[in-house]
Amino acid sequence: MAMTVRRLIGVNDLALSLVAGRDGIDRVITWAHAIELTDPSPWLSGGELVMTTGLHLPESDDDQRDYVRRIVESGSAALAFDTGVRFQRVPDAVCAAADEYGIPVLAVSPSTPFIAISRAVIDEITADQVRLVQKVVQGQENLARVTMRGGIPALVDTLASALDCAVCVMDRSRVVLAEAGVDTAGVVERVQEQLDKDQKRRRGVSRVVVDDRGSLTIQQIPGADEKQGYLAVSSANPLDAGERLLVGHALALLSIELAKPARVIDAEQRLRTGVTQALLDSTLDVDPALLRYFGFAPDDSVVVAVFTDIGPALPAEHQLAAALDPQPYLMAGVRNGDGLAVVVHADGAGTELDRVYNRARTGLRRAINGGLGEPAPITNAGLSLQQALSAVRVAEANGHRLVGFDELGTFSLLLSTQPDTVLRSIANRWLGALQDYDAETGAKLVESLESFLHHNGHWEAAAAELGVHRHTLRGRMVRVAELTGRDLDSAHTRSEMWIALKARELLAQELPKR
Structure with a gap:
């Protein structure tokens, strides 16, 4: 805690009293300096408690005002005025000027030596430095400790x-490796702006930028041959000395982390992938020692998540791994698909995977899909995987989002667990003739049927959605009945056709094949 004027007054042994300049009572004192010159300002650097007996203080009020003004302009924190040598009390002109300029003036008792005040200030400054x-x-x-455990x-x-x-930390390709704090998206944007500017000017990027958005400290992370990435810290005010030391230490740790031999990292990732694939294959047993290496035990309960539409695999793995650390996780590609499967502990999995999903979307800068399975014993993780695949299939069919298996409706649940051959058979059986007719004539029978069923057979609502007259819609439904040989007034027929439409909707999505 810094030595302020208020704290100095509170030191009982000094018997100091505030006689003017109360508005500045919380100013920080960085040193105590006794000086008796008429103009002490050339020997002041700012932050001092100026101590004087007033021996050479001018007599006139105007000159005394100028004396206080010069002390203020030097940046001094306060004025301590002795009342036992030349003056019995602090002159009125000095007090008036102090009130005007907002600099505290302390009356020093005749029994208090300046050395005692200096010692109190210096002791507190020293204690501050030790703290x-x-x-x-x-x-x-x-x-250092958290880096060893969580990277x-x-x-x-x-x-x-x-x-x-x-x-936030970015690698040399500007991929966000990790981020924390408020409005990290805004910080990333500001860093990108600076990198673009410095690239055009061919300048190094390590710098501090202060603007109306606050202070932004950007440091290049050094490597053996070239820069390995960037560390950025955004704060409301410039960092103080202690904070800059912490940033410097973090920079050194980041340099070590990013300099780990690529072959070691690659070997660990291959092992993680192999363990994940073996775990999700119900026919294979996984060595408990390998599970423990990655933070799991044979009797744990886990949740599997599947993420699709993630783009190139390596950046996606990088972003998901950065979002998942430091919690234990397993990850591998979905077999015969374009997605990634992730295994985490069941406790708090929903909240954690929602956070991971949002961070991955931000880092990859694309709308990805996600599906969550239900908790399952780690020895039966394949079941949670199949549930996650069903959920992600529905997620893509209904827009890019994260869907839990427990959210699936009856039709979605039944259809999403079926292979494409079954879905295709259902769709073609009921809709094949309609699709062929639409292709030949442009009649839009399938679209009209879907709107008709969606609105529970209400002609006006369905016709309005399609933008046609209700008689036109009636004519189309007559043609549907003729081509399918089914009675659309039958609840059974309507349910069968609705299932066929949902199967067609799922087939339209490019999802991992099971």
Whole structure:
């Protein structure tokens, strides 16, 4: 806690009293300096408690006002005026000027030597420095400890918490490796702007930028041959000395993390993929030691999530891994598909995977799909996988979002678990003739049937949705009945056709084949 004028007044042994400039009572004192010059400002650097006996203080009110003004302009924190040598009390002109300029004036008792005031200030400054060093050392230890356990994401989370700032780390390709804090999307945007500017100017990017959005500190993460990435810290105000030391330590840890031999990282990822694939294949047993290596036990309950429409596999794996760390996870590609399957502990899985999904969307800058299975024993993770595949199939059919298996309606649940051959058979049986007729004539029978069934056979509502007259819609439904040989007034026929339409909808999506 810094030494302020208020705290100095509170030191009982000094018997100091505030006689003017109350508005500045919380100013921080960085040093105590006794000086008796008529104009002490050339020997002041800012933040000082100026102590004087008033021996050379001018007599006139105007000159005394100028004396206070010069002290204020030097950036000094306060004025301590002795009342036992030349003056019995602080001159009125000095007090008036102090009130006007907002600089505190302390009356010093004749029994209080300046050395006692200096000692109180210096002792507190020294204690502040010791506390700062202790805080920095503790912060460095925390950063090192969490980095060993959770890698870069844990390091970024801890740094953001310690600084109460937003922090993000990008690799050399500007892919976000980890982020934490408020409005990280805005921080990433500001960093991208600076990188673009510096690239055009061919300048190094390490810098501090201060604008109306606050302070942005950007540091290049050094590597053996070239820069490995960027560390950015966004704060309301510029970082202080202790905070800059923490950022420097984080930079060193990031350099070490990013410099890990690629073959070691690749080998671990291959092992993780192999364990995941074996776990999701119900016919294979997984060595418990391998499960424990990745943070799981043979009796754990897990949830499987599947993410699709993720784009190129490597960036997607990178983003999901960054979002999942530091919690234990397993991940592998979906067999014969374009998605990734992720296995996590069941406790809190819904909330955690929702966070992962949103971070992955932001990092990949694309609308991805997600499906969540139900909790299952780790030895039966394949069941949760099949449920996640069913959920992700529905997610893509209904727009890019995250869908849980427990959200599926009856039709979606029944159809999403069927292979494409079955879905195609259902759709063709009921809709094949209609689709052929539409292709030849452009009659839009399938679209009209779907609207008619969606509105429960209400002619006006369905016709309005299609933008046609109700008589036109009636004519189309007569043609549907003729081509299918079915009575549309039958509830059974309507339900069969609705199932066929849903099967057709699912077939229209490019999803992992099972």
